[in-house]
Amino acid sequence: MIPFLDLKAQYSQIKPEIDAAVARVVSSGHFVLGPEVTAFEGRFADYCRTAHCRAVNSGTSALHLALLAAGVGPGDEVITVSMTFVATTAAILYSGARPVFVDVDPVTWTMHPGSIEAAITPRTKAILPVHLHGLMADMDPIMEIARRHGLVVIEDAAQAHGAEYRGRRAGSIGDLGCFSFYPGKNLGAFGEGGAVVTDRPELAGRVSLLRDWGQEAKYDHVIPGYNYRMDEIQSAILNVKMDYIERWTEARRSLAERYNALLSDLPLARPQPPRDARHVYHVYAVRLQRRDDALTLLRDAGIGAGIHYPVPVHLQRAYAELGYRAGDLPVTEMLANEFLSLPIYPEMRAEQAAEVVSTLRNAAACGPAKPSATRRSIHKAS
Known part of the structure; x- marks a missing residue:
């Protein structure tokens, strides 16, 4: 019997560290957006070689908030691929925009840059390439097209933790990068989790507001937001796994x-x-x-x-x-x-x-x- 994935085997190897991390959070009485989240955000930003990371409650939430932070909304179009999990498309629709699909390259199986320009219209706001199976899309020509047309690029890196393209890490090339920490991912939580990474402080700040009910301070809501916060236990587990x-x-x-x-x-x-x-x-x-x-x-x-x-x-x-x-x-x-x-x-x-x-x-x-x-x-x- 050979399973497709064996999460129990991974847990057994790091059980003492995981159990201690969870117990530490439970004993602290601080369960949401606390020191474990802050520590993980710093470590994962460093890992992705980006200036900022904002942890959220799922990879889908990461995509949704990245789109909103980039100004994508009703009436806009987002160019993406159909060879992906449905969350990529769902997040675009959540933002009020319309997904426009282009084909993929038959060798790399990721977004074909040669398909993009024909799909651009006056309504196009962003390009959302997907790094499929752990291999990054061909980012240089995608970025060149985006910059020439004034478009935002959001990387769906849910399957690409630590992947590299010409020496650059997944999530660090586009304007924003989105990750999932679903348990089966290369870096998986013990439940749901996600993150948005970026080098642009204004986008990171926007994601911070959006994930926590649009609050600048407690009960001071400056924009409509969402309850997309990462909890402390998941961050503590991810902090342990970052060592591995x-x-x-x-x-x-x-x-x-x-x-x-x-x-x-x-x-x-x-x-x-x-x-x-x-x-x-x-x-x-x-x-x-x-x-x-x-x-x-x-x-x-x-x-x-x-x-x-x-x-x-x-x-x-x-x-x-x-x-x-x-x-x-x-x-x-x-x-x-x-x-x-x-x-x-x-x-x-x-x-x-x-x-x-x-x-x-x-x-x-x-x-x-x-x-x-x-x-x-x-x-x-x-």
């Missing part, structure tokens, strides 16, 4: 290298990050044509596997009113039909990865994922 995130990240990267070597002779497409990127492998996904058959074989063998994501957002029934149809985003739809996510977590052993691949070999007849000529990759290895 690099060790865990390198363990993921080592397992990914192991997978790469073991899968090299199989008829499937593997992740191909550029040489100047640090992929942190929140998800290790491959592509194969008869994906569902392979998924069944793995699960029947007791191996946890999944799909990230089987139905892209533009084809979800919940967002039918946006007016997209099958065929509108051909690369995104191709990937949704071919993605297969294999188990990967820091506590996983190399021999378990070998067992996963051995089982996957039995599905070799499922056929390869054929390269698509629909888009040319701009985010090339160099």
Whole structure:
């Protein structure tokens, strides 16, 4: 039995530190936006190499507040991708704006910069690239387009803690970066949590107000706000885990290298990050044509596997009113039909990865994922 993710194994390794941190908060009697939150904000800002971090209660809240802080509102459009979790789209709609989807690159699976300019209209306010599976989008051309058109860039880095693009950390390139600390993330709380990072003090200040009912001081509400505060227990847990995130990240990267070597002779497409990127492998996904058959074989063998994501957002029934149809985003739809996510977590052993691949070999007849000529990759290895 190989689980897709083993959170119990991680907890068992750091149990004394976690238990002590939780007990410290309970004994303090201070449970919301206290010293643990402040300490975590400083540590995570340093980790992301940004000047400011504001902790909130979820990654969705982080996206929502980043959009509001950037001035996105009713009548605006935000360019993003459909190959993502629905929270990206939901946050745009929460702000009153309309998501405009562009296709992704067939090699990196992230926002294709060559698709952006055709989607810009007089109503476009922001670009929201998603760093998928732990690999950052091709940020330099995205930023160049945004600056030329006077647009805000908000990074959805919910899956990319510690990822790098040409030496720069996820969340540090755009105007704002948004993270999730959902338990399964590379840096996960024991419940919900999120953060917004930025180098711009006015945006950080705006997020601070918005997350805490618009208060400058207790009962002094200067703008309408939200109850999006992070609690002290989650911050205390994250402060413990900050001591381990690099060790865990390198363990993921080592397992990914192991997978790469073991899968090299199989008829499937593997992740191909550029040489100047640090992929942190929140998800290790491959592509194969008869994906569902392979998924069944793995699960029947007791191996946890999944799909990230089987139905892209533009084809979800919940967002039918946006007016997209099958065929509108051909690369995104191709990937949704071919993605297969294999188990990967820091506590996983190399021999378990070998067992996963051995089982996957039995599905070799499922056929390869054929390269698509629909888009040319701009985010090339160099």
